[in-house]
Amino acid sequence: MTLTRSLSTLLAAAACTAFLASAAPAADPIKIGVPVGLSGANSVVAPSVVQSAQLAVDEINAKGGVLGRQLALEVADDASGAAGAQKAFDSLVFQKKVDVLISMETSAARNAGLPIVTRGKLPYIYTSFYEGKSCSPFLYVNAWVPEQQVPPIVDYFAKEKKASKFFLIGSDYAFGRGMLAFTKAYVEKIGGKVLGEEYLPMDGSDWTPIISKLKGAAPDALITSTAGGAPNVTLTKQLRAAGVTLPYGNLAVDEGTAKGMGADAEGIYLSASYVTGIDSPANKAFLAAMQKKFGTELKTPNDLSVPEYEAVYAYKAAVEKAGGTDATKVLKALAEISVEGPRGKIAMSKQHHAPLTMYLGQVQADGGVRVIKSFANVDPGEQCPNLKN
Amino acid sequence: MITLVLDIVTTAAILFIVSAGLLVVFGVMKIINFAHASFITIGAYTALVASRFGLPPVLAPAVAFLVGGLIGAAAERIVVRQLYGRPLDAILATWGLSIVIGQLVTLGFGREVQFVPAPVSGTLAIFSEDYSSYRLLLVVAAFVIAGLFTMLLNGTRLGLSTRAVIMNENLAQGLGIDSTRVRLITFGIGCGLAAIAGALITPLASVDPNMGLSWLIGAFMLVMISGGSLPTLGLSCLVLGGLQVLASTFISPILGGLTIAVLAAVALRLRPEGFARA
Numbered sequence: 001m002t003l004t005r006s007l008s009t010l011l012a013a014a015a016c017t018a019f020l021a022s023a024a025p026a027a028d029p030i031k032i033g034v035p036v037g038l039s040g041a042n043s044v045v046a047p048s049v050v051q052s053a054q055l056a057v058d059e060i061n062a063k064g065g066v067l068g069r070q071l072a073l074e075v076a077d078d079a080s081g082a083a084g085a086q087k088a089f090d091s092l093v094f095q096k097k098v099d100v101l102i103s104m105e106t107s108a109a110r111n112a113g114l115p116i117v118t119r120g121k122l123p124y125i126y127t128s129f130y131e132g133k134s135c136s137p138f139l140y141v142n143a144w145v146p147e148q149q150v151p152p153i154v155d156y157f158a159k160e161k162k163a164s165k166f167f168l169i170g171s172d173y174a175f176g177r178g179m180l181a182f183t184k185a186y187v188e189k190i191g192g193k194v195l196g197e198e199y200l201p202m203d204g205s206d207w208t209p210i211i212s213k214l215k216g217a218a219p220d221a222l223i224t225s226t227a228g229g230a231p232n233v234t235l236t237k238q239l240r241a242a243g244v245t246l247p248y249g250n251l252a253v254d255e256g257t258a259k260g261m262g263a264d265a266e267g268i269y270l271s272a273s274y275v276t277g278i279d280s281p282a283n284k285a286f287l288a289a290m291q292k293k294f295g296t297e298l299k300t301p302n303d304l305s306v307p308e309y310e311a312v313y314a315y316k317a318a319v320e321k322a323g324g325t326d327a328t329k330v331l332k333a334l335a336e337i338s339v340e341g342p343r344g345k346i347a348m349s350k351q352h353h354a355p356l357t358m359y360l361g362q363v364q365a366d367g368g369v370r371v372i373k374s375f376a377n378v379d380p381g382e383q384c385p386n387l388k389n
Numbered sequence: 390m391i392t393l394v395l396d397i398v399t400t401a402a403i404l405f406i407v408s409a410g411l412l413v414v415f416g417v418m419k420i421i422n423f424a425h426a427s428f429i430t431i432g433a434y435t436a437l438v439a440s441r442f443g444l445p446p447v448l449a450p451a452v453a454f455l456v457g458g459l460i461g462a463a464a465e466r467i468v469v470r471q472l473y474g475r476p477l478d479a480i481l482a483t484w485g486l487s488i489v490i491g492q493l494v495t496l497g498f499g500r501e502v503q504f505v506p507a508p509v510s511g512t513l514a515i516f517s518e519d520y521s522s523y524r525l526l527l528v529v530a531a532f533v534i535a536g537l538f539t540m541l542l543n544g545t546r547l548g549l550s551t552r553a554v555i556m557n558e559n560l561a562q563g564l565g566i567d568s569t570r571v572r573l574i575t576f577g578i579g580c581g582l583a584a585i586a587g588a589l590i591t592p593l594a595s596v597d598p599n600m601g602l603s604w605l606i607g608a609f610m611l612v613m614i615s616g617g618s619l620p621t622l623g624l625s626c627l628v629l630g631g632l633q634v635l636a637s638t639f640i641s642p643i644l645g646g647l648t649i650a651v652l653a654a655v656a657l658r659l660r661p662e663g664f665a666r667a
Binding site for chain 2: 230
């Protein structure tokens with residue numbers, strides 16, 4: 001008796017749940033997971049990344065969402081490292097049950113998150129520039145790799161500044177060494193010579209012996225790739241204090257840091273896929289919308305935050321093309337779609353990476369960046385030859 | 390060659406400036422102030438605030454000394470005083486204090502890297518070599534700090550009491566010297582010196598909440614092997630700083646970063662009491 005009754009209650013409950021479940025999808029939002037370094041090394045840039053994602057989601061929702069569904073953001077702190085990323089990805093993928101991951105993170109965090117994304121079989125759009133060659137059927141990248149960033153600076157120095165002897169200085173970590181290893185190979189490929197390649201540990205702050213070596217070697221040009229933030233600032237200040245006036249290409253500086261450094265940053269060359277000075281209607285509209293939404297809270301949009309904005313639109317386009325959020329179909333569609341954003345038209349069509357228009361800029365006396373030259377559709381090269389598209 | 394010599398001298402001067410405050414506290418109180426790095430940071434942020442208020446950069450170290458000294462004295466009253474008999478606990482407590490200060494600085498100023506303009510810029514020609522004038526200025530600053538401190542220790546009543554406390558605290562107390570007050574003032578001066586160091590190195594470095602940390606281990610090692618005397622500290626800075634520059638120049642800067650720690654460990658193995666009373 002009791003058994004039958006409880007069974008029937010159970011069945012009724014199950015029926016209710018089934019009914020709820022079938023009625024829900026129309027109202028259920030599509031969840032976008034954003035694991036990002038709110039604490040740790042990336043904490044300076046992370047707020048601008050989150051703002052970009054918020055603007056994109058708000059704009060899309062205001063226009064009716066994606067296939068009639070609203071977008072919702074789930075932001076999680078990955079503490080800029082591997083251990084934090086495992087927790088963040090785990091909770092986003094298996095507890096919050098997000099439909100996609102879109103984020104700018106450190107390479108350590110990306111590498112720690114990828115196996116979890118693979119287990120959850122979700123699309124993951126990585127929006128940070130990085131050292132390249134991270135390949136997974138679930139991973140798409142819409143930011144630059146060394147093959148896209150380095151050649152504009154080296155070519156400009158070689159052609160316009162008649163530089164043939166280069167000196168390289170970096171921080172001793174994967175990105176610093178990776179960038180300079182590529183730079184060295186590229187300089188030698190175009191017939192130049194690398195006179196020295198020097199590294200200081202990440203927490204080091206006295207560059208004196210390296211600067212003395214640089215002055216002793218008397219190169220034509222200098223290219224640096226330090227960790228962002230403090231090491232970059234100390235190196236630049238000490239270079240200027242030592243009277244170094246060589247053509248100076250900095251692979252790690254962004255507009256915000258350059259502005260803060262004041263006079264010391266003047267004359268530095270940088271290469272990026274986004275600078276605020278891009279003269280296009282899409283960029284102007286984007287900057288105006290950011291200003292309107294965040295006002296005084298606005299973190300200056302940059303080369304790490306703008307790809308996040310575009311990636312949300314890329315995901316929207318892929319879902320619309322796939323006709324739903326089914327991961328396999330979306331992953332296939334991501335390679336085929338393109339979006340028009342502040343950086344121009346972006347398609348992640350080359351082995352899950354994107355050909356990008358790169359800008360060579362020079363820091364001015366007022367801290368602004370003047371675009372000297374742009375290089376349209378620079379190819380990311382052979383990043384993942386084993387992936388089909 | 391001239392550049393190398395200048396590199397060694399200026400590096401030694403910076404190391405001396407950074408470790409002087411730690412030495413003062415260690416010499417008198419026989420405790421290691423692990424919050425030293427935070428007081429360097431406090432000095433740097435004081436210089437930052439001073440420059441925002443439009444104070445001339447020359448005054449920044451003086452203001453930093455005041456701010457660092459006052460906060461240091463307060464910390465002594467609240468945290469350190471209870472732990473004089475327990476040097477190991479004092480290390481932990483000052484380490485905790487440094488975490489608290491670091492977080493407060495982060496709350497107040499944010500995590501981002503900030504900038505203080507240098508009072509002098511450009512280079513000076515020395516024997517036909519262009520060399521950073523600010524680094525040369527730091528050599529002068531190191532001598533000024535050493536000079537002032539020697540004067541304070543040898544030429545004033547406070548210095549006399551301090552030396553008495555260093556030599557034999559019980560006897561000093563018996564003679565009516567208020568050793569608690571001496572300790573309070575010494576800790577304040579030590580923290581003030583750390584803050585001066587922070588204000589002095591900022592034009593060469595960035596200002597961020599963790600900036601002091603990279604100097605702590607080097608300063609700690611130098612103070613340990615110098616065994617508590619100012620002239621020996623100067624000598625250790627010159628020898629170990631010199632070897633660091635040589636290793637960085639001729640082998641690799643990454644190895645250079647290890648020089649002081651490794652050599653100091655070896656030196657302490659051979660001579661655990663340091664080199665002061667040789």
